[in-house]
Amino acid sequence: MKLVTFEAGGKASYGSLAGDRIIDLGASLGPRYPDIRAVLEAGALPELARLASATAATHSLADVKLLPVITNPRKIFCVGLNYKTHVIETKRSDSAYPAIFTRFADTLVAHDAPLFKPNISNRFDFEGELAVVIGKGGRNITQANALDHIAGYACFNDGSVRDWQRHTHQWTPGKNFPGTGAFGPCLTTPDEVPDFGAQTITTRLNGEVVQHASLSDLIFTLPVIIEYLSAFTPLMPGDVVATGTPGGVGDKREPPLYMKDGDVVEVEITGIGLLRNVVKNEV
Template sequence: MKLISFRHGAIDSYGLVDDQQVLDLGAVAGAEAPDLKTALAKGLLSTLAARPAPTLPYASVTLLPVLHNPGKIFCVGHNYEKHRQETGRAKVAHPSIFTRFADTLIAHGAPIVRPRVSTNLDFEGELAIVIGKGGRYIPEDEAMAHIAGFTCANDASVRDWQWHTQQFTPGKNFPSTGALGPWLVTADEITDLPAITVTTRLNGQVVQQAPLADLIFPLPVIVAYLSSFSPLSPGDVILTGTPGGVGAKREPPLWMKPGDVVEVDISGVGLLRNEIVDEA
């Protein structure tokens, strides 16, 4: 299934993309599951998809971040070897974890905003996973069963603010810098996870590309590690790391600027496209 969160008229809902139509599952669920996160938590998606649902033309809806209200957003840093090398980071025994706030998220097609306090806006294409079944101390060999599905993410980073100290939080949490979408592809749709390739294009030129097989810490390791210190809940989002080739480590640096178009294209998952604008 390809699941989206969307706005139609004045109503926010979620649904199942079927060719150029959207089955409005939110209209079917009503108060029982008013958003996609609740439907995941209650395990209702298959039940809702089997019920008769109103259909809308896909072109008539405005996409929202596929999970617009996650309880937690975890991000994994330096999780591809080429990216670790280009940053000069030492090899480590555990994943490097930081957080992003839910109110920084934007949807496919919405603009990424370059803040007025910096011009050092960088791209970071990533595969994001969405938790479908919560848990604590999840074993690695059970971790994949806790993943509802996958989506594309752009962890756009304001590098000079990220580098003010050794803590990443400021540079990762400017408004309208966390693109997520266009949809959630359920886990059963992905048959060869290591072969999935993450590609980032800036104005049509490939700037990042790597298969998921190149992850230093694979998805089960990430889920097990995170759930050891923080209970995971349905709808939590995990950005799994960005490949090498980020703009900050190029010579000269390659910063995104107003008018640029950035795309995160993940095979079998989708294409996330956003234009860059300046903060008003």
């Protein structure tokens, strides 16, 4: 399934994406599961799949406003320096462990929503990434069992305010301006992506490819990341893990290439989705 969270007629719901149509599953399941996080908490994805297969589409994708796939994650983890091409361009050494930082839920925006460039900086950079959504929570999850804890995948743009990211050794300020993290367009369940390592991630800025890599190039694989995270904190249904960006970021180009008002940025992952946003100055 490809699940979306959306707003129609001023009311938020969720459903299954079928081409350019949406099967509104929240219309009938909403009283029990008000959002996708609640669906995951209840282990109700199979119930959603059965209902989606027996229900006609109720909305055109063009007629709804998409929301971030998970609107209310408890935790958002981001992995830094997880492609060798990005490690090289940052001139950093290899690490034995994943570099982890966090994002806040109020930084998230949806597909086709504005991505806001803070007025305080002109160094607003793109970072196309694969996001993983946790379906089954746990602590001390082993690598052997880690994939069983994944509900699905989405595209992510970890918009980074580079000067604020480097005020100190802690990256948190540059990664948490409101409206700088794009997340969507849909949650694609693992059965839709049988050959995960064969998929590619591409970031385009105004139609020009600026990043491209294979998901098989991840230095720390999804099982390694999940094992590491769950060793120090419980993972919960609906938690989001952005798994890192390939080389080609604007900050490391000569001359640097930063996002500005009016730019169109796309993150596309084969088999998973295409996330598009227009950059707007913060108001």
